[in-house]
Structures are given as C-alpha cells and as structure tokens.
Amino acid sequence: MSNEISSIGRNGGLDPALLAAVNRNTVDACGLPNQAYVSRTFAEFERDGLLARTWVCIGAAGSLTNKGDARPVSLLGLPLFMVQDGDGINVFHNVCSHRGHQLIGAACRFKGSIRCPYHSWTYAFDGALRGTPHIGGPGVHEAEGFDRSRHGLKPVRSAEWMGLVFVNLSADAPDLDRHLAPLSSRWVRFLGQGDAARLKLASEDDSFSLEIEANWKLAVENFCESYHLPWIHPGLNRYSRLEDHYHIMHEGLFAGQGTRVYDPVYRAGAEFPAFSGWPEGEQRLAEYVALFPNVMLGLHVDHFYAVVLIPESHHRTREEMRIFYLDDAAESETHAESRRTTREAWRAIFLEDVGVVEGMQRGRHSPAFSGGAFSPVMDPPTHCFHKWVANGVNNRNLDTA
Ligand code: FES
Numbered sequence: 234m235s236n237e238i239s240s241i242g243r244n245g246g247l248d249p250a251l252l253a254a255v256n257r258n259t260v261d262a263c264g265l266p267n268q269a270y271v272s273r274t275f276a277e278f279e280r281d282g283l284l285a286r287t288w289v290c291i292g293a294a295g296s297l298t299n300k301g302d303a304r305p306v307s308l309l310g311l312p313l314f315m316v317q318d319g320d321g322i323n324v325f326h327n328v329c330s331h332r333g334h335q336l337i338g339a340a341c342r343f344k345g346s347i348r349c350p351y352h353s354w355t356y357a358f359d360g361a362l363r364g365t366p367h368i369g370g371p372g373v374h375e376a377e378g379f380d381r382s383r384h385g386l387k388p389v390r391s392a393e394w395m396g397l398v399f400v401n402l403s404a405d406a407p408d409l410d411r412h413l414a415p416l417s418s419r420w421v422r423f424l425g426q427g428d429a430a431r432l433k434l435a436s437e438d439d440s441f442s443l444e445i446e447a448n449w450k451l452a453v454e455n456f457c458e459s460y461h462l463p464w465i466h467p468g469l470n471r472y473s474r475l476e477d478h479y480h481i482m483h484e485g486l487f488a489g490q491g492t493r494v495y496d497p498v499y500r501a502g503a504e505f506p507a508f509s510g511w512p513e514g515e516q517r518l519a520e521y522v523a524l525f526p527n528v529m530l531g532l533h534v535d536h537f538y539a540v541v542l543i544p545e546s547h548h549r550t551r552e553e554m555r556i557f558y559l560d561d562a563a564e565s566e567t568h569a570e571s572r573r574t575t576r577e578a579w580r581a582i583f584l585e586d587v588g589v590v591e592g593m594q595r596g597r598h599s600p601a602f603s604g605g606a607f608s609p610v611m612d613p614p615t616h617c618f619h620k621w622v623a624n625g626v627n628n629r630n631l632d633t634a
C-alpha cells in the first residue's frame with residue numbers, strides 16, 4: 234500500500250497550492266480541485282491513503298440476521314465481504330487464500346461454512362480455513378507440510394454503531410466509540426437510555442438504493458447544505474424553508490444541517506414510536522449529518538436513516554438508503570403503510586438530488602473550474618467536509634478524539 238502511495242505522490246497528485254487554498258477562510262477558500270473527482274489515480278490514493286486510515290461505513294448490521302448471511306462490498310475496487318457468525322458480524326477481504334478467487338459475488342446465506350466456488354476450500358465464519366478437499370491428491374484432504382492455520386481469511390477490523398457496520402482497513406484508528414464520541418454526545422439529548430438498542434432496521438423492501446454517476450464526495454457535499462432546497466426540492470421547500478435550517482459542524486468528523494419543521498408522513502393512526510429522550514416541544518427538529526467519510530445520517534423523533542455511500546469507482550456511487558424504526562415499527566403490519574409512505578417520501582427527495590450531484594460531476598471535467606467558491610453563510614458545512622478531505626490528503630491526523 235505505502236509503495237503505491239509514494240508512486241502516486243504524497244498528495245495523491247493534487248497540487249499542494251490548490252490543497253492549501255481549501256483551508257482558507259470560507260469566503261476566500263477554493264473547493265477541492267477537479268482531479269479529486271475525475272482521476273482514477275487519485276481515487277486509488279484516496280482509498281488507500283485516506284479512507285483506509287479512518288472508519289468507513291459499509292452497511293447495516295441488521296441486513297445480515299441469520300448465521301451465515303453474507304454480502305460483498307467493494308470500496309473503489311477493494312473487495313471485502315461481511316458475514317454474520319451468530320455472535321456478530323465479521324468482515325474479511327473477499328478473496329480465497331488458495332488461488333485468489335473472489336469468494337462472494339452477491340448476497341447469500343452460507344450453510345455451515347464459507348465455500349470458495351473454485352476448488353471448494355471452506356472457511357468457518359470466523360475466517361479459519363476448515364476444508365481443503367483433495368489437497369493431497371484424490372481423496373486426500375490434507376497435505377504434508379501444509380498448515381491450514383496459516384491460510385485463513387484475512388480479517389478487516391470492524392465495529393458497529395447505531396446498527397451500522399464500519400471498517401478500519403489500517404487497523405490503527407482509535408476505537409470506533411471514541412472516534413464517534415463527538416456525534417454521540419451531540420445526539421445524547423435526543424436518544425434516551427436504551428433507545429439505540431430499540432432501533433431496528435426495516436426490511437430492504439422498506440428501504441431503497443440508487444446508482445449515481447458521480448464521485449461519492451459530491452453526494453456528501455450536496456447533503457451538507459440546505460442552500461439548494463428552493464430550486465431542487467420545491468415540495469420540501471414549501472414547508473421547510475431556508476430560514477428553518479441551521480448548520481451542524483464538527484471539524485474533522487461531521488457536517489450537515491438541521492431543520493426545525495420536520496413533518497412526519499405516517500398514516501393517521503399508525504404513528505411510529507418515538508425516541509424516549511427527545512426533548513419536549515422539539516418533535517419537529519431533525520438533524521441531517523454527513524459523517525465523514527461516507528455515510529449520511531438523518532435523525533428524527535420517530536425514525537433514523539443512514540445512506541451508505543459505496544464508492545464503486547471515482548465516477549460511480551451506490552447510495553444504500555437504510556431506514557430504522559423503534560420497537561416493532563420496523564416490521565409490524567400496522568406500520569406497513571406508514572413505512573411505505575416514509576420510504577417513498579425519502580426516495581422522491583433523494584431522486585431530486587441525483588440530477589444535481591451528477592451535474593456537478595459533469596462540471597468537474599471543465600478546465601475553467603478548479604474547486605469553485607463557497608458562500609460564507611450557506612456553505613460552511615460543505616467547506617468543513619472539503620477541509621477534512623484536504624487535510625487527510627495532506628496526511629494530517631484524521632482523529633478528532
Ligand atoms: S481459489 Fe478458492 S479453492 Fe481454489
């Protein structure tokens with residue numbers, strides 16, 4: 234990994250002067266240069282030199298409920314998979330220790346062990362190599378001198394928070410709870426004791442995914458601001474105006490915006506249960522936070538969502554919207570119509586955003602643009618994210634804990 238980084242250059246090939254310009258005061262600052270969005274070489278640097286050093290969200294733990302449930306995740310070409318081992322989720326590099334075949338191509342449920350489709354070597358859900366059929370010749374399943382304990386799957390450090398699975402590829406970031414402490418303490422006023430454990434993931438039918446032709450960072454940037462609401466979300470803007478929003482920023486960890494006029498869309502009589510700690514009189518408050526690098530969170534009195542951004546390439550991103558409800562509301566028949574309405578309301582809003590995120594990607598091919606400008610009043614959260622990327626690219630400490 235480190236050799237590749239040095240061959241690309243310490244800054245991933247980005248001009249140091251342009252990176253320095255990101256750190257100016259918001260009114261004078263430039264955004265990240267085009268190369269950060271359109272260069273495959275930069276994307277490789279970004280994966281190994283930036284994303285790998287922190288905690289990256291790869292999905293919802295609740296999507297793997299039964300022992301043996303597994304699903305692949307590819308981060309800018311790096312193949313991983315997660316598997317439910319009964320006690321929790323383990324994450325491994327998605328490659329067989331024999332001849333390097335990819336182990337999992339699609340979500341599946343393994344019975345008893347993980348089996349490679351090529352020569353049928355099998356692995357326990359903790360990664361240990363168990364079966365090596367015919368390794369010693371026909372009918373001989375062991376080979377002299379071959380030590381299975383040396384050929385297990387390669388684990389990836391992982392941890393969970395609010396029902397989400399995060400990985401730290403470098404394995405040396407601070408513990409996830411410590412890393413996320415500033416966000417946990419921001420939201421402690423909303424979540425009562427034990428509320429996080431009451432959250433349950435709705436089924437995939439009650440969530441949705443979108444494929445967008447844009448760099449993952451542009452989705453984050455768009456999520457950080459409410460500036461575009463009047464033009465891109467006219468329906469939302471009818472009741473949620475610019476002046477109903479406030480900025481949320483924690484340098485080096487998260488940025489976004491909150492609203493004071495959240496309007497739930499559940500069916501009358503099928504209201505969702507609420508967080509027990511939510512402050513009286515603030516039921517219409519909702520917070521939308523991009524947790525760096527790649528997950529966009531929405532916290533409301535009656536549901537929580539996470540949009541996991543899976544960067545498939547430097548110009549293609551999968552947005553996996555996962556919605557969580559409290560207690561039985563994630564699966565009860567009583568709430569089915571309310572869940573469907575909530576999902577469709579969010580789908581409509583995220584679809585409205587796709588066009589502008591893709592439009593920014595197209596614009597990043599223009600030599601007349603080299604990062605652009607920020608509104609000093611409307612764009613500080615977006616600028617906050619740019620600074621996180623620029624500082625990470627400059628190899629500064631990504632830890633705020
Ligand atoms: S490559 Fe997996 S068993 Fe041979």
Ligand SMILES: [Fe+2]
Nearest residue numbers: 455465466586
């Ligand atoms: Fe939007």
